[in-house]
Amino acid sequence: MARLLSRRLWEAVRDLLPIVVVAAGFQTLVLRQPFPDVAGLMVGALFVVFGLMLFVQGLELGLFPIGEAMAHAFARKGSLGWLLVFGFLLGFSTTVAEPALIAVAGEAADVAADAGYIAHDVAERSAYAIQLRLTVALSVGVAIVIGIFRILRGWPVHLLIIAGYAIVVAITFIAPDSIVGIAFDSGGVTTSTVTVPLVTALGVGLATSIRGRNPLIDGFGMIALASLTPMIFVMLFGIIRFGIRASGSG
Secondary structure, eight states: OHHHHHHHHHHHHHHHHHHHHHHHHIIIIISOOOOSSHHHHHHHHHHHHHHHHHHHHHIIIIIHHHHHHHHHHHHHHTOHHHHHHHHHHHHHHHHHTOHHHHHHHHHHHHHHHHTTSSOSSHHHHHHHHHHHHHHHHHHHHHHHHHHHHHHHHTOOHHHHHHHHHHHHHHHHTTSOHHHHHHHHHHHHHSSOTTHHHHHHHHHHHHHHHSTTOOHHHHSOOHHHHHHHHHHHHHHHHHHHHHOSOOTTOO
16 A cells, blocks of 8 residues: 555656646746745645545545446446436536536626626525526536437447537527627536546446447547536526527627
8 A cells, every 4th residue: 555655646746747847947937036935835735746646546446436336236237217317416416516617607697797697686696606507517417318328329429529519509609698608618617526537437337337338439428528518508598598699799
């Protein structure tokens, strides 16, 4: 265990070293200013290194095995209904509590209130932010369900991605301007530190358990779908909430 942790520690230092070199180089060579609070920076860097080391080790010891084990168990039971329910709830629950999504939804509510799209009071802004979060979480749950069907049926992932982005482009022309940017950003905040390993492990484990499926080809691709569907769902949310974009608007 000591050897494993030391290897993880070195890997964490190696991964963070380029960031440190870039920051230090610009601070000393370009800005030509001393580092503020050197002791605090060093302590923070140590926390980041040890946190990254423990996080990666935790993924390998806990999240990856449990995702694959549950996929194998569902495949053995042959219960498609429960597998789809589990996949949907997995995507929904891990996304709705994602800190990045909470931050983006809160900021979007504040900006929408300042621009006059919603009432400028705490209750309305809170409701708008919650609606955005639930919409994105719902879209990720649907994406996981589609990903499970893709693995079971052997659908090519690139066709789903092409079709999905075609829908995104089409809806962009009619969605309100006030929601388009938020929709595109929401696709990037859904892949959280818990969702990614669990969903990846679920896909790989499911592809491994099904005869005729290649884990390398069929086991990956759910994360791409989970980044795509929020764009569609959030723009549809904007259309329902604010109406179709007026003809001739930006």
